[in-house]
Amino acid sequence: MTLPLLWIVPALPLAAVALNLLLGDRLGRRGTAWLACGAVGAAFLFALRAVVTLASLPESARVLVENAYTWMRVGEFRADVSFMLDPLSAVMVLVVTGVGFLIHVYSTGYMAHDASFRRFFLYLNLFMFAMLTLVLADNFLLMFVGWEGVGLCSYLLIGFWYERPAAGEAGKKAFVVNRIGDFGFLLGMFMLFAWCGSLNYERVFAAAPHVFPLGGAVITTATLLLFLGATGKSAQIPLYVWLPDAMEGPTPVSALIHAATMVTAGVYMLARCHVLFQLAPTTLEVVAVIGAATALFAATIGIAQNDIKRVLAYSTVSQLGYMFMACGVGAFTAGIFHLMTHAFFKALLFLGAGSVIHALSDEQDLRRMGGLSSRLPWTHATMLVATIAIAGIPPFAGFFSKDEILSAAFANGHPGVWLVGVVGAVITAFYMFRLYILCFRGPSRLSHEAEHHLHESPRSMIAPLVVLAALSIVGGWVGPPMQEGGHAFERWLRPVFASGAEAPHALPAGTEWALIAVSIVAAVAGIVVAFRLYLQKPESGTALQERFAPLQRMWLHKYWVDEFYDAIVVRPLAALAGWCWRFWDSVIVDGAVNGVGYTLEGVSALLRLFQTGFVGTYALFFALGVAALLLHFLRH
Amino acid sequence: MTPFLFLGFAALLVASALMVVIHRNPVTSALFLVLAFCSLAGIYLLLGAEFVGMVQIIVYAGAIMVLFLFVIMYLNLSHDVESGVQIAMRRALGWVIGALVVAEGLLLAGRRWFPGPDAHPIAPLHPGNTQAVGEALYTRYLFPFEITSILLLVAMVGVIVIGRGRGAAAPPAAPPPDLTRGGGS
Amino acid sequence: MIPLSWSLTLSAVLFGIGIIGVLVRRNALVIFMSIELMLNAANLVFVAFSRALDSVDGQVFVFFVMTVAAAEVAVGLAIIVNLFRLRETVFVDEINLLKG
């Protein structure tokens, strides 16, 4: 068997980072762009080759493991830098490199006039390296390396325009909130190591059923801790607060990191550890509830936001909620399916929003847009595709995956979750079409200056939009419902999830059709309401807003969660720190340090007399010392 | 005959070493030091260390001392001025302490390591001294040997950096020493 | 033929002369030469013991000492030359910039 050379996939972006650092500005903008895009494109091709190799294997043997080198070996413990490709990571690696490549290309146009062009691609490539490491790792430790790496890059890229205070603050917030999640992940990892004696996936998963009793306290705690890590990285309740603020970063970053790839790491991790999670039904319950709650909660906030990127950010949080919902009800395949389709249409939405922002000279407020459909035809068309896709209208991608999640929830005995999901779908369709209408339809509310500079984006930005639009349409066709023996996507992932004995949702055909109908009706309802309120009768919308003013205010202020956290977490901590500073540090630590200093100063004032500065004197002392030493020896 | 040669070389060595310390002209000191090194090389030969003896001449006499002479000539140093009460006192102190150290060293050596004539039977001068040194250098002492080469490299870089001064930022240095008045006695 | 003690005595004397040179002279170059004398005294001990113990290790060490000495002289002389450029003197008792 020819080796698939997995290590090359993450190594390529890393090499690009190194080259970028070494060659510096000598590359020029063009060179930097080619280097960055070329590395990621090549990584995509290598990944594709590896996946083709993988697909040629018999179904039961579809795992490729490649040990690059042994990182450390301490007693029994051994950590390898080794990579694993199985159907699950194959999906992830293709999504990451493919969407990543498109976004890289897009960025060359979007960032073309930025002063820190080179730094941007440096971070972006570094992110690709970390993300690919995360996805391809074959043990928890290496995954954690990637996990932290993407966190770092996310921080760097959110604060990319560090001269804007808001960007710096947002970066800091993302970093700190993620730390809490990482803490959980780390603890979960420790527990796994303590009980299973290894961090290698294969060994842990093989050992888990024997070590942990079904539903035991240990495995529940461990998986809950892992899930805490996932909520941090994937922006779920209670740690979702950083993601909306992360929109301070450049829009391609929002598309790549905060929509398509990094934030899905939590879902990926859950799917990867499905063996463990299925041993802990309680945790799965928690996952499902939190997923559903986040889906609904974030969707409602999305209704009231006026910043185009924030709407998308809350939409991302909400859609991630759907994915966790799927995992929580045991439908990991559906979760990963939604992850993939979401990557396509959400990246497209962000990139389209970026195109709009680019066209309007950095205007992000929906209230100052409108009527752009004729001025930005390409952007409009692709955005429309994405909006329909996320709203869940067949045959667009979002429909298939969302429907699968909902029917799985229903079939696996979570009608409450199903209901929340359907309501969420209505709201999703509503706020997405609100965004679409406010942006592209109706009268133009542009400022005069923005109107003047209005222009369609360059080809390098349009091309990725078109490709992603195509993917948003056809991306779901790999998983049509009602297939005998599961659809193609499910069959592909079966080697991974088969061991977990996923409960087949054996619904009668009639029920299935009914569920499909319900979800289509929900989507259409949301769309219709949106059109009525914002396009046909704007005045009725205003009236409605006034009638439900408290609700509107609550959504606009995002349920005051940030303020709540500020009051119960941030302020007490700041107070404690302030006390520590004023008393402990200023008085005790400084006192001790200064005291040592004063003492030494006094002593050295005496000793300084010996330092004459003449080498001869030193030599004399030295020789005297030698003489004394010899005398000492002579006496014995 | 070897002991006589040894004594001769030793006498030459001590005498020239003393001249190094005593003579006021640095060039003369340097030349006596060359002589001392050559006599030491002779002693090495007598002790059966041919390789070290030859390297002693090549490295010390052929390279290091030439460098010394270069610097002395470059700085155009003539006789050292050694006068004044303070200097005289320091000199006296130096002699006393130096003599003390020598005396102590001799006493110490006499007590510990003077067991009479060499206890070991004299091994015949095995012909492969160079070979033996080389084998030791390239097998057991390979790592130190490589480290030494790095040390030399570092020294080389250091000397070039020091020798260049601080480039354009260097303060206006003293006018270059007048080479033409070399050898003023 | 040659007792070990002779070599050791000679080495001690040589080392003492080196110490005296360092203590007595004010010319940095001559002090440097005296240090070389001391290094050579040490080398002599190495060679003498290498002979007495019939082992080549002592000579290997001499080799290393010579290398270090060469490096040291090169750097030291460069420093002295720079010093002369700055202060126009090589007398160590006229240089006390490091006085405490």
Add this chain to the structure above:
Amino acid sequence: MDALFQNPVLSTAFWAFVKIMIILNGMLGIVSYLIYAERKIAGHMQARTGPNRVGPLGLLQPIADVLKLFFKEEFIPTDANKVIFHIAPMLAVIPALVTFVIIPFGPGDALVGTDLNVGLLLFFAMSSLGVYAITLGGWASNNKYALLGGLRSSAQMISYELAMGLSTIGVLLLAGSLSLVDIVHAQARVMHLGPLAIPAWNVLFQPLAFVIFMITAFAETNRAPFDLPEAEGELIAGFHIEYSSMKFGLFFLGEFMNVISISCIAVTLFLGGWNGPGPQMLGIVWFLLKLAALLFFFIWVRWTYPRLRYDQLMNLGWKVLLPLSLANIVLTALAITLTGGNA
């Protein structure tokens, strides 16, 4: 007389004395006639006849030259460092003479001063001491041209000594010994290439080393085209400008003795030493023939090539010869390793 030969110490001393006498006087004779040969050859190269007044074909010319040198006035510049001024010319001759101790002129103990097992190292030690004569002579003269010549020569000799030493390592690797006698023995083989019998001289295995060695030999002996220390055109004779009479003669003697000794080394290392066809008795004849050829080569080059500029000289030494000789060592070692040590 018998007592003399029975006492080992005395007999050793006696034979040493005999050898010293032969070498010393022989060298003096060879040098004086080498000078004659140089003038004669130079003359013919420049379409003149050269010295031809003193004796038949001018053969007595060297004697006349030496007599003239003896009777010239001694001159010591004011403010010269007198002791060193006197010592310097001696230093020029002594190392050159010492080198002859190790040269095997022919087979057998009688024809070699002493077969040191570090012979080659001794040669390098002596050639590194040769720097002092020129440096000190230049410095002690209290003359700027002399000083410049002295400094130039020390830099030059130190630089080229490296390449010279490294170029001989290939030979050492082949012979596996530092003893010159062993090196000559290692070249005693005769290879048969069909009907041709080729002597296995090192020059055939180490052509690059031989070229480097010869170039550095010119530099080490301060001969044209590397005669910058003297450089009549620029430094009006360089380090020995202030020297006259027999002191000047000693410098001259030293230079030519160096040429001879280095040629002897070249013959020994690269040209098979005393090896040649015919009985062992003829060894010394072969040696002297090869030596004569090399000496002619020295003179030939001197009157053929112009002098190098100083920077060219340094560039050649450090940037061409040194890397080449290092490469030669690597290649030789590689070849020996690959062929299992019986090249």
